[in-house]
Every structure is written in C-alpha cells, then in structure tokens.
Amino acid sequence: MTTRSIPTLDDVAKLAAVSTATVSRCLNAPEQVSDSTRKRVNKAVKALGYTPNFGARFMAAKRTNTIGAIIPTMENAIFARGLQAFQDELRAKGYTLLVASSSYKSDIEEEQIRSLIARGADGLLLIGHDRSSAIMQYLLTRKVPALVAWAHDPSAVLPSIGFDNFEAMCGLAKHVIAMGHSRIGMISAPTESNDRARARVQAVRHSMQEAGISTQNLKLIETEYGIETGAIAFQSLVGNSQVPTVVFCGNDVLAVGAMRQAKKMGIVVPDEISITGFDDIELARLVEPELCTVHVPHRKMGATAASILVDMVEGKSFPQTTQLDVKIELRDSLSTRL
Amino acid sequence: MTTRSIPTLDDVAKLAAVSTATVSRCLNAPEQVSDSTRKRVNKAVKALGYTPNFGARFMAAKRTNTIGAIIPTMENAIFARGLQAFQDELRAKGYTLLVASSSYKSDIEEEQIRSLIARGADGLLLIGHDRSSAIMQYLLTRKVPALVAWAHDPSAVLPSIGFDNFEAMCGLAKHVIAMGHSRIGMISAPTESNDRARARVQAVRHSMQEAGISTQNLKLIETEYGIETGAIAFQSLVGNSQVPTVVFCGNDVLAVGAMRQAKKMGIVVPDEISITGFDDIELARLVEPELCTVHVPHRKMGATAASILVDMVEGKSFPQTTQLDVKIELRDSLSTRL
C-alpha cells in the first residue's frame, strides 16, 4: 500500500506504451485512434484511475465544457426548479454546470462572474438584465457567451430567454381591475437592480392609469424576498387608513406571507381582501384558499436556456430573444369587488 | 477601439515595468512588496482589468480557494437553505463555492466528485455516507478533504456534521406510539443509497418493537421526493384493508403531499388519521393543520460545515463528527388515538 500520487496523461502514456498525444486523442477524438491502441489506452486509464486535470486542459484548449450560472439565491423555489432543468439539459449535451449565487447583491454577482470566467466557463447564464456597465464591458471584452434568463427584452445587449414581466402582470392587473378593484396595494421585491420586479410594479401602475384610476390609490411596499417579510408588509398595508381591496404581490412567496398574516389578523381572503402572487410555485396550490397567480414555465425555460446557451458556445445560430408564454391562474384568493 | 485580448500577468508586469514574479507577489503576498511598486502594480491591474487565470494558478499552486458541494437536488428547500448558509460562510472566509447536483443518482454523484476534484476543489461537501468503495478510494488517494453533512456517524470514514436521523425519528415515533397509535404507515424516500431515509425507517421499526407492536403492522411505501408522489403513496396506503391511524413521512414534502391527498379524499387530519413529516421547512407551518415534524437546524448546519471544512482544508484540527440538536415540533397534524 504505497502512497500513489495523482496520475497524469504521462503516466497513462507510459503504461500504455504510447505518446501523450495519443492518449489525449483517445479522450478527445477517439475516432482518430486505431482500435487496438485505443483499447490499450482505455485500459491504462482505468487501471490508473486517471482523470484529466481541468486546469491544464483549460490552458491548452481554452475550453472546459463548463457552463456557469449565477442566480440571486438558491433558496427560491423558482430558480431552483429552472436551474435543475437547466442542469439536466446541459448534462445531456455533455456540459457541466457550475452554480454560484449572489444573494441579490450586484457586487457579489460581479465577483462571481469574474470568478466563473476565470475558471474557464465557456458560457454564462445570468438572471435579469440589470447590470453595471463595467461588468458588461468585462463580459464583452472576454467574449464569453452570456444568456439572460427570467427576462425578455429584445432591445437589450445580451440575448435573453423568458417572458414579458410587464405584459404578464398587465394581464393579471387588468383582469383584477375589471372585477371592480380600485384601491390597490402591492408588495414587491426591491426594484433597484431588479428589472423583473420593476416591470411588475410598472404594469400595475400602467393598468391603473389605463382604467382611469389615479395611481395615488396604489400603496406600494418594497421588501426583501421571504414569507416573513411578506407578512410584515401586508400588516403595514392594511394598517393604513385606506385599506386596499386587493394586494398584488411580486411573487408567490411574498403572497403566501401576506395570506398567512391576513389569517392571523382575522381578515378573510378573498371576501375582505384579495391577494395575488406571481410564479405559480407548488406552494401556491397548497395554501387555502389557493393562490391566484401567474404561471411561469420554469422547467421549460431552464431546458431551453441550456439549448440556446450551448448553441451560443458552439458558435451556432441562436435567437436574440425567446419569449415564453405565461398563464394567469385565476384561483380562489381573488374575487370580484362589488 | 481595437480588439484587446485577455490580459495576463505578463501584460501587467510590462505596464508596471516590473517582473511577473513581482506582480504575482503583489496579488498573493502583498507584504513582501514595497509600497511604491505595489501601488504601481495595482494601478496596472486595474487599468488592464486583469483577472488571474484559475487554470494556470491551479497548476502552479495546486490550490484554488474553492470548495465544491454536491447535493442530491437543488429543488429541495432543505438543501437549498443549508447550502446558502454554507456559501455565505465560505465567502466570509475567502472561499468560493461551486455547486453540483446529482439528482439522487450515485453514478452522477461520482462523476460530479471527479469533476469538482479535477477542477481543483480544495475540499468537498457531500450529503450522507452512502457511497461506493470505488469513489471512496478515489477520494482518499486524491487526499481531498471531504465532509459529510446531513448525517452523523462517528464510525464512518469521512468526518460528518449533522444529526442522528435514527434518534430523531425514534423520539417522534415513541411519542406517537405513546399516544396510542399502533397501526402505522410510512412514506419514505427510496432507502437504497440513502442512509438518512434508511435510518428514519429503522427508527420507526425499532420504536414499534420496543413498544411490543409487531412490525407486521407497519405499511411502508418508498417513493421519490415530491408532493405528487407523496399524495399517490398516501392514497395506496389508505386504500389497503388495514388503514393506519398515523402516517410517518420521511420528509415534509412527502407529508404535505399526503395531507393534500387526505383532504382530497375527505379524510380529516388529524381526527381520522395523523400525519408527520421531517425537516420543518417553511411549508410545514403553512399547511392546515400545521404539520407535526422534526425541526432540523439547516442554516446552522450549513454555516458550521463551512467552518469545519475550511479548517480541514487549511490543515487545522477538526472534529470527526459534529452532532446538532433537532427538536420535535408537535403540531396539529398529530393527535392522540383513543
């Protein structure tokens, strides 16, 4: 039982009695190697338990078959589900996924972008378009293909896949307003450096104006992502003089927090107040009443994002932007205001 | 506007009119460089937007300040929360986290372990002790520090941090049995290559035997992780001749699925049947009735795991196993059987 050191290409080559070039070819272009030597090499690889060193491979080939993804947080079910689909699809295409999370902080995101690129990520998946010009410059000079997901903006520099947050929320808001609601509350994630959140808020404003309702009637609270924060926001929203008849929430988690708080305060949903969410995570159908929300095809988005990004990396043609359809899920947490 | 290529150490050195060695020192051991030259070098680094190439750095230094983590799935809130804490703590200590997921498949996990090690991960976080001897050999010969989380086993080869799944479930099961339950159902995640799931099932068996209840009275169903799968399992459990009075679930997600199915079938929880979970994710307190479960300190586990793993990587002393306390949360989905 001697201490064996980590086997290298050279070790494999020696054991198989060939050159390192041949071993390398066996691994990367097997069809260029004769059957007999390939068998011999593969045997040596197994015997030694050889694994290529990515650092060296990266330096020599400038490719890693690795895709990096930076998401705001792993604690959010929507990203988790989409990301899992993203990874599954990448695997099928022979790529490995590396994930980093930014905690919704743009400076951390920048750091992660640099880190993943330095590590040789062939392509990057990012969330949303909001990004400092410095880091955009960096991305462009490094020429690393980057795809923005969870967003849809044909005019943006980076290609994107997602849905139109503005349109989606408009659809819901118009429906709600048509039901007779005019005193409106909204709980949103912080809109600074979060284009998705901003678009959803603007959609509500826009829909109100279009219906001739003064946006003075909109009570907006911005708060961080969480059930607890949603509950607190709801409390202060209904504590005001003008209690809204409906509360739009920027995502399902905030909405569920609002619903919990309503129950706690003895406010009946939807009889006394309607609540809506966004995303349609599993949770939305587990609460009572079921949450009215906007369904987003996360898995499909993740899988499609993988396809597109791989095409980008491999120099194939790809769409500048891909729009996915959302569906408004009218459920029991929303009712008509007579 | 010329096409600039990626700046290297050499470029920085030239611009600052020093040698590459000095630049390297500026980055890795600033105290060895005089103030004036350091300033000059830092300026050049900024001007060029230089980022070290990890591949090259890894090859030369054999360290990357990177920790890899392989979790079964990102879609599970328990891992997500613990992992986020893990990452936050790592960041504070100057390490970067790379995440991969195995979809609960051991062959994929092996692939990911090799991949992360080849990429130069200084240390690895793994979930659970179940692992083939081949990959254990690989881990040991590569001498990469690896810490097992979500498990606690003083006798295992790899150091671990977590809680005693067996003891935790025994605590709950004994309490339930003392409440008068004797016809028992259980919905578990697949126990093959999942020591946590296995320990929880064994705990129920053990507790029954200890109370003099034949384990013939245990109806066990193994199914994959998910709300829907939990619902299906529950349905077949109550479709049997001997309907259980309590259903233990291996985790909260399965339990919530069971509760949803019970509601759908018009079976009142806990009056007609009690249901328990494990983990205490946020969801547990959002369903109605609130789910009786075992609370696990995920965040604390993640943060502590980071500390220990960094100590391992840096050659400091560390505990072979760290046990965290769990707490049984007696909530309304469990009631006495008279």
Add this chain to the structure above:
DNA sequence: TTGTACGCGTTATCAA
C-alpha cells in the same frame, strides 16, 4: 526588495 527561469498537465501543430 526584485528578477530569472523552470515546471505544472494538457492540447494542437507539424512531421513522420
């Protein structure tokens, strides 16, 4: 305090 020069493990070019 700073510079020179070598080696890390791989891929790719070119010849054989």
Add this chain to the structure above:
DNA sequence: TTGATAACGCGTACAA
C-alpha cells in the same frame, strides 16, 4: 495512425 514538441499563464525556488 502516431510521436515530438511548443505553447498556455501562473507560482516559486533561487539568485541577485
């Protein structure tokens, strides 16, 4: 089909 060999970008003895 195979082999020799030059990069790739960095850290670090060792020397100055």
